[in-house]
Amino acid sequence: MYCTLIICTFKRAGSLSNLLHSIAQQTLYPDEILVVDGSPDDETEKMIRANDFKNLTYFSVPPHLRGLTRQRNFGIDNISAKAQIVAFLDDDTVLMPDYFEQMNRTFEMHPDVSGVGGIALNENAWEEAPEGKIYNSKKFYCFDGHVYKESQRNVVRNYLGLASNLGPGKMPLFSHGRTCGFPITGRVYDADLLIGMSFAFRSEVVRAIRFSPYFEGYGLYEDADFSIRALRFGRNVIDTRLQLRHFHHPSGRPNHYRYGRMVVRNGYYVWRVRNPKPSFKARIKWHLITLLLAAIRLSNVLSGPEREAALKESAGRFAAWIQLTYNRPQRND
Template sequence: MNVSLIVSTYNRPDALEVCLDSIRHQTVLPDEVVIGDDGSKDETKELIERMKGGFPVPIVHVWQEDNGFRLAMMRNKSVAAASGNYIIEIDGDVFLHPRFVEDHIRLSGKGIYVKGGRVNLNRELTAKICLERRAPRIWPWTKGIESKPENGFHFKHLSSFLAPRYRKHASPGLGCNMSFYKEDYIRINGYDEFFEGWGGEDYDFANRLLASGCVKRYLKFAGIVYHLWHEDKYMQNADKNFKYMEGQSSHQVIRCTNGVDKYL
């Protein structure tokens, strides 16, 4: 297995540096990091170039023009550029528990996708972390957790027991914490680029994986990410996106028409 860790980012170099610092300290490193950049300014490019030199694995920077929130398109381009046959995807405004990559690999399999959760940090703790630009160790009792502190407990054996059983028919996908084989991604044509602006693209993607015959494994008490606080933005298409997602789900659509194939 060759693992490509895809990190989606947009104009948040301080958070991206924290994220990359957490990747550097994984118990199991990915084979490469692909940074999917939805049109960030030069500061992000400069950070990536600076980090490349001493980073333990290759970093690939995939950039597209800033023309609105086009995360689905950026993820497709990133997967197309990835050399690995197994994809782990996160966002650039999270940082990782040291066993994050190890946990995803442990529960991986062809015809399986792995979905994790997150611990949400508040504005004050986020500001402190981004100022220091280093990933700290977070515990469920750390001051500054805004919500879901229970997701910060790490229990390897319990997570393995719960993975095929927990929330089998709920929360199909979370784009900032998922993994899958690239061949399963390509079979459903990846993300549907209908989605622009926040909302729905990860649910639609996971629904189509399920419709294609893939099985979800839910990472509870493992595969932990810590989500840095940010304002809610790019919400103008949310209603349209979720209405479209629900329609696609009700018709059991498997392969989208506007997807990754154009980049392969």
């Protein structure tokens, strides 16, 4: 299947170089690579010109087209008419050698699948569960013969009866799903939400829905929004054989207060895309969990290693929650 890869980047020439060299080692090479660069300097362009990456087209976009959402849509506007699969990767990832071969195989074997996501090996905290061992369900989550140690916030949610009632990758009616990902079993799992560091869709999906302008700028949860809207074309799945490593580069991220605001405000937006008319019970749960998570983040001021960051982020969360009483985000797609 003809595969177009879109990589959006901003002042990360070194990280992008590592990714492109891992693509060069692929057992199945993409038919088209579009690098959409929002950098104000020419370091990324110099790096690309110093190498000979096959099938690569480089675009440097002007300031009004910078930002992940705008750059992704710019890439979509420039894909080949022959594209059957459109893949997206974060510029700070490195792929396993069979990444694109496995992606192609998954789409071919599952004609009802519209979107496929991968697994970051260095972020996967699942372990095989010894047969017969019993775990405290409030502190550990068991799934498909594997076990995951719950984070502090999920332990609290478990004890308060506010945990998700669905499996990994699924969004419950009150949002706030499980963030544990999937164990590496070699299987394919259905999911509502795919992660933007590593996902791909059939070309008819990206041509039809594009990325929402609501998330222009630093688009936290833009991948969740796109994944949810893609479900009307078919299934979304996580293929645990689709593997890479993700090295979160610190540049290009917003300040902690703004990030906290986006966690709440963008989270509300995505919840209402998935569940436009939530029940009273779902509404209460969403708000309770939102306040609980903000309070837990605030508690990190007393015990966490980055106390100033925790204070600013929690302030942003509480401010955004209060703002929802008189200014709720509206769909813009």
